[in-house]
Amino acid sequence: MNIIDLTDDEILNGAEPMWTELIRASNDGEYGKFIRNFDYSLIQGLNEVEIGKQFAKSELTRSLSEVYDYLGMIRRGEHVTVLYRVRSTKKEGEWLGRLVLGYNDKGEVKIFGASVF
Template sequence: MTNIIEKTDEEILALAHPMWADLVKYSNEQNYGAFTRNFATAMLMGANEIEMGKQFARSELTKNLAEDYEYLGMIRRGEHVTVLYKQRHTKKEGEWLGRLVLGYEKDKVKIFGATLF
């Protein structure tokens, strides 16, 4: 079985950056289907469409995310890698920490966690 932590930083970032950009784009559009398309099965189970829809509707943070983000670093642990981003918002001042957790599921790289703090 392939373990993502064995990939180089460059290989991981080539996967992570487009996935993060998609999460920002589809969060702004409140597009649940596109937002969750790279989620691992376990992540999908915890992100049902109704609850995600409520979060998109209630949270100002999930809309108007700036499309420019800054890569901060990565952490390898077990069978997952966490990629950290500095994320800005177009209507709120300040910066947020974006966390993207990637790993393999059925030989494909999937999202096992995605949060904004």
Template structure:
């Protein structure tokens, strides 16, 4: 099973609720809920101390606007990258949000997520 074979509609049904959860739990600083759809490999690679600092100290990750623009997909290999235009409720400007989704043991999971 390869995620890139899913239709745009199927991908959006998976990814949009996850992206909205990432924004919600980032804003609330709820790390446990933020990572709940992450792949096992991603969880192994996370430095929980650094992620904890990000949640505690980053104004941007705690002030993401819940309104965003979905920009599109990039399908490559066994993963689909979702791209979003993201804004902050406290900082001027726009950021690029990225979420990489694929299958792990037959289940869709998040393999990467970032805002830059």
């Protein structure tokens, strides 16, 4: 099955809990929880020390609001990108949140990319 064939509602039902968990883990600086739903290929490319530094030094990554707005989806190949408007509890302004989802080799929906910029 290809994730792009699912309806928006089906995708959002899986994406929302993953996005919320990412925000909470980022705010708490909990690397293990942060990568829990990542695809293995993404985990291999991450550096725990560098992510730890980002958690420690970036006020934004430690102050993401759990109140966010769903903006839309982009379907491409075997992945769907879910876009969110994100705010901080400490910094003024808005950021774009990106969550890239797809099926792994075991047929599970996993995160293939995530960022706030």
